[in-house]
Amino acid sequence: MSIALVIPDRKLDTLVEKLNALLPGVLIQQWPDYSAPEQVQMAVVWKQPQGSLAALSNLKSLQSFGAGVDSIVSDPTLPDLPLSRIVDPALASSMVNYLSGIVLHYQLRLDLFQRQQQQKLWKPKSPRTIQQICLLGLGELGQAAAQYFLQQGYQVSGWSRSLKQLNGIQCYAGDTGFKNAVCDADMVICLLPLTAETTNFLNTERLSAFKQGAILVNVARGAIVDDRALLAALDAGQLQAACLDVFRQEPLPATDPYWQHPAVLVTPHCSAVTNVDTAIHQIVENYQRSINGLPLKHLVNRERGY
Ligand SMILES: NC(=O)C1=CN([C@@H]2O[C@H](COP(=O)(O)OP(=O)(O)OC[C@H]3O[C@@H](n4cnc5c(N)ncnc54)[C@H](OP(=O)(O)O)[C@@H]3O)[C@@H](O)[C@H]2O)C=CC1
Numbered sequence: 248m249s250i251a252l253v254i255p256d257r258k259l260d261t262l263v264e265k266l267n268a269l270l271p272g273v274l275i276q277q278w279p280d281y282s283a284p285e286q287v288q289m290a291v292v293w294k295q296p297q298g299s300l301a302a303l304s305n306l307k308s309l310q311s312f313g314a315g316v317d318s319i320v321s322d323p324t325l326p327d328l329p330l331s332r333i334v335d336p337a338l339a340s341s342m343v344n345y346l347s348g349i350v351l352h353y354q355l356r357l358d359l360f361q362r363q364q365q366q367k368l369w370k371p372k373s374p375r376t377i378q379q380i381c382l383l384g385l386g387e388l389g390q391a392a393a394q395y396f397l398q399q400g401y402q403v404s405g406w407s408r409s410l411k412q413l414n415g416i417q418c419y420a421g422d423t424g425f426k427n428a429v430c431d432a433d434m435v436i437c438l439l440p441l442t443a444e445t446t447n448f449l450n451t452e453r454l455s456a457f458k459q460g461a462i463l464v465n466v467a468r469g470a471i472v473d474d475r476a477l478l479a480a481l482d483a484g485q486l487q488a489a490c491l492d493v494f495r496q497e498p499l500p501a502t503d504p505y506w507q508h509p510a511v512l513v514t515p516h517c518s519a520v521t522n523v524d525t526a527i528h529q530i531v532e533n534y535q536r537s538i539n540g541l542p543l544k545h546l547v548n549r550e551r552g553y
């Protein structure tokens with residue numbers, strides 16, 4: 248009985264400690280130093296190197312250590328096994344917290360006042376109007392954010408692959424639905440998964456469907472945005488600002504124009520990080536399900552890629 252952790256570049260002491268406490272007798276092995284790879288039934292994976300699961304000859308299931316699985320399913324050596332992802336109210340609450348802070352940041356014009364401070368410029372201005380917020384993606388995180396903003400009194404629209412019916416939220420799907428979802432929104436928040444369909448999805452044409460002067464917040468994945476199109480839309484004033492938490496290349500290279508752009512707020516992929524204290528329960532439950540031949544919770548649809 249064993250679990251393998253294939254999570255490079257992260258300190259895993261707390262995760263190992265908690266797994267040992269909750270699953271006594273289960274051997275926790277860490278890539279690349281597997282001691283008994285043939286004993287591993289479940290692998291907990293995040294940005295795993297290609298081939299890192301090859302030695303796990305009796306592997307039954309895969310558990311992502313995060314919510315988005317793009318970096319996992321893009322591995323051509325990934326075995327064709329059930330893959331589950333993290334769905335955790337604590338993750339959703341962390342995302343909602345970040346997004347509520349970002350809305351206030353722009354409403355209070357902190358972006359402008361920060362620039363003015365650099366010039367020692369004392370120039371008061373009344374708050375920005377943010378009345379309608381659009382969520383691209385109405386899944387676990389998108390719906391949590393949509394419900395929060397609705398409770399705060401904003402008008403909320405949302406867009407997803409399949410059409411939803413959510414009280415108080417204007418829901419849309421499909422190509423024409425996209426335009427209707429974004430056209431009146433003062434802020435558009437991207438919470439789509441990165442898949443073949445969503446790569447470079449926010450291109451020139453789609454950004455031009457946004458309301459003039461809208462603000463884009465991307466907390467999903469960098470490659471969903473066509474970076475050149477976004478920079479052009481900002482420079483032309485089609486968009487007023489962009490808050491970016493995720494990037495095509497992370498860490499964001501020092502030469503990237505986003506760092507210096509006056510209309511861009513860069514945060515280092517920190518809006519919702521997996522909380523070991525809460526996510527551990529899903530990992531343990533899925534391990535127990537896996538060894539008992541039960542379906543995992545929060546399975547990824549491998550064909551759709553999310
Ligand atoms: N920055 C950060 O720290 C974090 C970022 N993330 C990112 O957030 C993403 C969303 O997470 P989560 O809410 O849990 O994901 P879900 O899978 O629960 O929701 C995804 C939503 O996107 C919609 N969608 C998928 N593909 C399309 C498409 N082609 N066109 C229109 N809508 C589409 C889905 O539609 P439908 O409902 O019809 O299936 C669904 O509503 C993750 O994939 C991850 O990349 C997650 C955690 C932290």
Ligand SMILES: O=C(O)C(=O)CO
Nearest residue numbers: 313314315519520521
């Ligand atoms: O869980 C995810 O998908 C993340 O991006 C965590 O940072």
